[in-house]
Amino acid sequence: MRVLVTGGAGYIGSHTLLELMAQGHEVCVVDNYCNASPEVLVRIRSLSNGTLVDHIGDVRDSVKLDDIMDGFQPEAVIHFAGLKAVGESQERPLHYYDINVSGTLCLLRAMDRIGCRKIVFSSSATVYGVPKYLPYDEAHPTNPTSVYGRSKLMVEQILTDWTAAQDDTTAVLLRYFNPVGAHASGQIGEDPSDIPNNLMPYIAQVAIGKRDALTVFGDDYDTADGTGLRDYIHVVDLARAHVAALGYADKATGARAFNVGTGQSYSVLDMVAAFERTSGKTIPTKVAARRDGDIAAMQADATRAKHELKWVTEHNLDDMTSSTWVWQSGNPNGYKS
Ligand code: NAD
Ligand code: WQD
Numbered sequence: 001m002r003v004l005v006t007g008g009a010g011y012i013g014s015h016t017l018l019e020l021m022a023q024g025h026e027v028c029v030v031d032n033y034c035n036a037s038p039e040v041l042v043r044i045r046s047l048s049n050g051t052l053v054d055h056i057g058d059v060r061d062s063v064k065l066d067d068i069m070d071g072f073q074p075e076a077v078i079h080f081a082g083l084k085a086v087g088e089s090q091e092r093p094l095h096y097y098d099i100n101v102s103g104t105l106c107l108l109r110a111m112d113r114i115g116c117r118k119i120v121f122s123s124s125a126t127v128y129g130v131p132k133y134l135p136y137d138e139a140h141p142t143n144p145t146s147v148y149g150r151s152k153l154m155v156e157q158i159l160t161d162w163t164a165a166q167d168d169t170t171a172v173l174l175r176y177f178n179p180v181g182a183h184a185s186g187q188i189g190e191d192p193s194d195i196p197n198n199l200m201p202y203i204a205q206v207a208i209g210k211r212d213a214l215t216v217f218g219d220d221y222d223t224a225d226g227t228g229l230r231d232y233i234h235v236v237d238l239a240r241a242h243v244a245a246l247g248y249a250d251k252a253t254g255a256r257a258f259n260v261g262t263g264q265s266y267s268v269l270d271m272v273a274a275f276e277r278t279s280g281k282t283i284p285t286k287v288a289a290r291r292d293g294d295i296a297a298m299q300a301d302a303t304r305a306k307h308e309l310k311w312v313t314e315h316n317l318d319d320m321t322s323s324t325w326v327w328q329s330g331n332p333n334g335y336k337s
Helices: 011-022 039-047 062-072 086-091 093-114 147-165 199-207 235-251 268-279 303-309 317-330
Strands: 002-006 026-031 052-056 076-079 118-124 170-176 178-180 214-217 232-234 254-260 285-288
Touching: 002 011, 002 062, 011 026, 011 039, 011 235, 026 062, 039 052, 052 062, 062 093, 076 093, 076 235, 086 093, 086 147, 093 118, 093 147, 118 147, 118 235, 147 170, 147 254, 170 235, 178 199, 178 235, 178 317, 199 214, 199 268, 199 317, 214 268, 232 235, 232 317, 235 254, 235 303, 254 303, 268 317
Parallel strands: 002 026, 002 076, 026 052, 076 118, 118 170, 170 254, 178 232, 214 285
Antiparallel strands: none
């Protein structure tokens, strides 16, 4: 299939490009590089002989998108491009709605113009908000607690309306849990441009000596060891869920949401212990107050994805931490290494 990948130079996008090309899909990337390095595509090309074209462009630039669509004629789009920092989204709501929501509207108009009928969208488990029960299934009420989460839910609603109005369209809404890990080559991984907000890249930077210690945000939650529980998923498993979603979109119409997680959860201290075990490094920790907006536990019920996407995870916790360490130790300064 010819697949246009917005935000394909980012963390999840880059891993997905490799999986798509491994399955023989032709890919075209559009990315404005606001949170990515051009080095990513250099490395992807060295790891794959697949067909990959790329364009520097913003998804809000309709003229550019029309040009790209005319040239490539995608049969499907995977839409990763967007902003993802929860704290920043509270400070810059209009910017987040502009890129995440208006950006998607521009993309859909450009797709409509050439008759491209299928989209796979990067949604997030954050659309559920405070759990009424766990594990979350896709029928769990949605009530996001941040601007970022609301922008994702708005896009899900827009895509649902888009498919309702045209009966040959498909929107696969992938609700990711906590993606971590890196490609087995050690060449592709997560490269935060600033102090990491997320647990795994922070632990990796402590291990490499860039940060002194991990601050554990709260050890007084109602969990076995008092720290927060999350459903961490290996980024390569997540990337493969996109390939499975394309297969699903080829046969189905309408909008459908899928949880993309493992169905298991680990605490902050479990993650530290696994990282220490697989890297041989010691991760000093200090406990601080809970982080604003954090919840005690999150976990996916991924049954729907298993049955309808025919997708299951293949990587375990040690694969997640060991691949992160191989990437971080081989690339201490990320793509600038
Ligand atoms: P990322 O920042 O690494 O990737 C996003 C990519 O989009 C970057 O390459 C960035 O340069 C590009 N981009 C941003 N705005 C753009 C624009 N206006 N036009 C063109 N390109 C633009 O993030 P990621 O972790 O790979 O996340 C990919 C998607 O998955 C995002 O939509 C994110 O909200 C969603 N998501 C991520 C997580 C996570 O924890 N990483 C969890 C759930 C959902
Ligand atoms: C995981 C656990 C923290 C950092 C966020 C977004 C979510 C999704 C994924 C995009 C929590 C603890 C963390 C640290 C810590 N992104 N922690 N010290 O908050 O579950 O989800 O990323 O859609 O929308 O909210 O992930 O990695 O930040 O935190 O103790 O320095 O690690 O409190 O329990 P989170 P995270």
